[in-house]
Amino acid sequence: MIKTNIFGYRRGIFAGLVLFGLAMMQGATAQMYPMDSRQGMSGEELFPTCAFCHGTQGQGGPALDAPALAGMEAWYVERQLHNFRNRIRGTHYDDVPGVQMSIVSGMVRNDATIKNIAEYIEDMEPGAPPELARGEVAGTDRPFIWRSKYAALQHPSEPDVAKGEEIYVSACIACHGINGNGNVLLGSPKLVNQTDWYMERQLQYFRDGIRGADPSDVYGPQMALFAKTLADEQAIADVVAYIMTL
Ligand code: HEC
Ligand code: HEC
Structure with a gap:
């Protein structure tokens, strides 16, 4: 907990x-x-x-x-x-x-x-x-300090796109699709227009029961199940790096 x-x-x-x-x-x-x-x-x-x-x-x-x-x-x-x-x-x-x-x-x-x-x-x-x-523009610094392990993903090495692809193909493709375009029938969103830092944090949230854990949430728990298959922060970074190539 x-x-x-x-x-x-x-x-x-x-x-x-x-x-x-x-x-x-x-x-x-x-x-x-x-x-x-x-x-x-x-x-x-x-x-x-x-x-x-x-x-x-x-x-x-x-x-x-x-x-x-x-x-x-x-x-x-x-x-x-x-x-x-x-x-x-x-x-x-x-x-x-x-x-x-x-x-x-x-x-x-x-x-x-x-x-x-x-x-x-x-x-x-x-x-x-x-x-x-990506916030690489002057004046877009964080206006307040947010001390939390969720403020930025901690992964030991550079994201590995090839490893990310393996994860995506085995655990994500069924719902989010080969091109990351999502699937309305399954209620799974498009990922291709999204930013990497946001997706990383959402995967942590789903994994840790911060998102998708409410008893009246129909779709969140389905996603949470698969976020829990991501072994560690490195795996999260890898799969997101692959999604960014789609
Ligand atoms: C069983 C179908 C299913 C599988 C498999 C699945 N997802 Fe999802 N995913 C969903 C659904 C449904 C949502 C939306 C949940 C909600 O409405 O809150 C979602 C949401 C997300 C989001 C948040 C998008 C946003 O805009 O907030 C990300 C990121 C994501 N999925 C990535 C992944 C990755 C990476 C994998 C593989 C490890 C994966 N998903 C596997 C169904 C799935
Ligand atoms: C004070 C800043 C702020 C304002 C103003 C704001 N948002 Fe957000 N919004 C956020 C943040 C921060 C998140 C990410 C929440 C999270 O991490 O779960 C978010 C998340 C969302 C999401 C979920 C996206 C996803 O991928 O799941 C939607 C949709 C959204 N906002 C729509 C809106 C709309 C529409 C408006 C205007 C009516 C709006 N927001 C105004 C800060 C804001």
Whole structure:
């Protein structure tokens, strides 16, 4: 079992609230539509708020631990937003970034708004300059210190793409597909547009029961089962390095 990290959790909530406040000041108004209203905010209106953390081109950014969104399938975005909103994801004490997204999901309580933003994200063109997503741009340093073993993957040697391919073919291909494009029928997302640092952390999370462990999570536990087959941090680094070549 993982020791709970209340200090980190509090810091996550604090950082989340500060960032959320800043994101709100970016121009988007909190949507006031009731949860079951058929009307919601449009994706275009809402996205600038998301862009505060996920990048103006939806390219993601490690400074705020926010994954790439551009081109993500609408059904997967919808499911994750429902999971954050319904406290199925992003509630674990060791999940500092997830707690932040969980707080933000408070502004997308309305189902119609979730659908609109999901469709908007699916239509966004992936492929922003990779150095942007890697944070190799001035001014994208982490704004707060996040002391956790999940802040960065510790692997002893350089990732081995060939070993990663072996792992992918034996343990991942059945659901995420030969080209890493995912499979809607199995509920498994596309991986090819995602950043390496985010995927590494999610694999650790699934393995350690931080994501995909809630009893009402239908899809997470299926993934968690396979994350537990990854022998160590090196295996995580290897398989992610292979995914980045797809
Ligand atoms: C305060 C910063 C912040 C804001 C603002 C924000 N997010 Fe996030 N979001 C995050 C972080 C951090 C994560 C990663 C959580 C994790 O590691 O589990 C995340 C995760 C997600 C995911 C899950 C992606 C995946 O691959 O599973 C989706 C979908 C998402 N955000 C959509 C949105 C949308 C839509 C908005 C705007 C309404 C938004 N986010 C606003 C920080 C933010
Ligand atoms: C049984 C089918 C299945 C297998 C096999 C599988 N996955 Fe998954 N994977 C999923 C599902 C379903 C999800 C989405 C879970 C959710 O909705 O939270 C997922 C999510 C992920 C994510 C998070 C993506 C994101 O945007 O947050 C990563 C990374 C990932 N899988 C990598 C892998 C790797 C690497 C392997 C092989 C070791 C693997 N998966 C094996 C079904 C599978």
